[in-house]
Amino acid sequence: MNPWFETVAEAQRRAKKRLPKPVYGALIAGSERGQTIEDNQKAFTELGFAPHVAGPIGERSQATTVLGQSVSMPVLISPTGVQAVHPDGEVAVARAAAARGIAMGLSSFASKPVEEVIAANPATFFQLYWCGSKDDILARMARAKAAGAVGLILTLDWSFSHGRDWGSPEIPQGLDFRTMLKFAPATVIKPRWLTTYLKSGTLPDLTVPNLVTGDAKAPGFFAAYGEWMGTPPPDWADVQWVVDNWDGPVLLKGVIRVDDAQRAVDAGVAGISVSNHGGNNLDGTPAAIRALPAIADAVGDDIEVLLDGGIRRGSDVVKAVALGARAVLIGRAYLWGLAANGQAGVENVLDILKGGIDSALLGLRKTSIHDLDRDDIVVPQGFVRDLGSPVAPTRSLDAAASS
Template sequence: MNLLPPLSAIPRDVAAAADYPPHARVRLDDNAWAYISSGAADELTWQDNAAAFDRLRLQSRVLADVRGGHTRLELFGQTFAHPILLAPVAYQKLAHPDGELATAQAADALDAGMVVSTLASCRIEHIARQTRAPLWFQLYPQPDRAFTMDLVRRAEAAGYQALVVTVDAPIAGVRNREQRAGFHLPAGIGAVNLQGMPATPSAPLAPGESAVFDRLMTHAPTWNDIEALRSATRLPLILKGILSVQDARRALEAGADGIVVSNHGGRTLDTLASAIDALPPIADAVGDRLVVLMDGGIRRGTDVLKALALGARAVMIGRAWLYGLAAAGPLGVAHVIRLLRDELEIAMALTGCRTLADISRDLLAPAPRRD
């Protein structure tokens, strides 16, 4: 398969984030494409993440004076130019040779907060030196809890400003497209920030034991680990992967400062609710006691507006900019952010919102009757 080099300019036919996947596909081999574009099992949740936004309708507001409007906000004492953050994505060198360093350049250029994955293919310290944009560190708790704390200390020392603990993926989901493609990490790409981690002993399973419950889940994090992290760091603590009111309330009890309503982009457990459908009851339940963020299925600035209207303070985007990274490197990532921000500002203007504080559920039109 002859792969094309990254684009050096944005083609005329790329007018929206959704125009990037075909340009990404011809620049990725089957192995990388299977990883980047797949969801769990039958991919129903992955598809519904986007479809659920399409089911929501906006209500316009005319003749509003929105002069001097802006998209600025504060999260955990940090100022952001807009509410669009780059979600944590593992192994970005699968999409582009510069991986996370290219993404960090785009975040810097577009004033976008970036969340860096534990499974980044570049060292977290190198990424921090690449950008002045706000950086958060996404943590997968490792079997060796001392090594996990070393990761947290490295992130603190490198200047990361929040800790995002992924809580919905203690084991990998069943991703059939990856299985069919025989997905593997190519030589030279790996989780470089986990180098030096002590190996976890693994005894043979006894008759009747489960590979899931008696091996893979043996070292999975629990609420006790969240409470221990809360005691161990002064960074804002955000739990990513909350879909139920009960877990949102438990996060509050454990000392979390924020949550991300997310189903992991539909990549862990199929047939979960879409993230945008799960958002409103969670936002209602926790009110202002937790900062509520959301990710999953965002492809348009109107999607960002809908998420904010339903209770999110900001959103994270993943696949949208990852396709841009594969197609055009940092230029593609920056272009996707710019497109979404421009679309958000236009949507705000046409719904009478001068600032993010003006966005409310009144902007959502009543659902049409289906007799």
């Protein structure tokens, strides 16, 4: 089989074919009935383009800056937890991102130490959950800063889903002999995935080394998860406390309402990501792209607005940028590439997105990603979700779409 694939959908197909069912299930899972994860993708299909028939067709630029980092295109790696799809995990993703000139987001629940990941890609943002005591959080921030992290991603959008319609993925707390026997039927039928690990001389690592400092033992994923869910949620004063104690830009991830975006500005964050945690937060939350325009209108002149959720094509990136996003973050797309072909697979996914962005720019007759605006997008009536606006806009996108 040719290792190169031409679409993110093909990367997903290969990942499903290669991965044991429990591992693949962890990648596709959304909360409860999956209404939000489905809407994240469906919403992009409702948006159209309004291309010009003539205009500039020369070289097109996708370069931009995000939170002080120069990137080759408006795409960043979103932080995702333990990446057991490949033995090189986050280090392979970081190398791929560096090779393609984009920034890396590293989860505090990652399977690789922050030091190793930053060595692979100096343009790395460290993601932080509100987990444990403030002393614990300060220690993690200090470790990330000492390692060279260029910024902080504070993720606050999370609720506990007690049930998923297709069944929650079965993830072991650790890998001992008894556990390996239990999961053997699911792994022996996926010999290529198992062989990749055997060749590396390792087994999937289900610990989270970035939650500890010094010589402390890294906790298992579920122990870390339990600490996170057992920590009282932060308030806006806590968000400002993080900003005050981090020397650099802070991106607040998980904003879906205008009033929360405005509070984020007041708290001093440098940017926000309009996000519903990839469909893993409160099911029934609208697609991020539906909430983006109102939020960009409200705070886009004050802070950088990013988006994550449902990005599968370069044209999706262009739609998000045209509707007000500085850039997007991708999650499942690069994990499927990692599962399909390691670092090269992640680079493959990034090349697909870059090619799709270029094609859309050509069709719209734009020479730069910065030339995109809302006139390039066909927005259907009723598409936009303006959540938490204190005052209704004088002219909404829906009104513009119907005029």
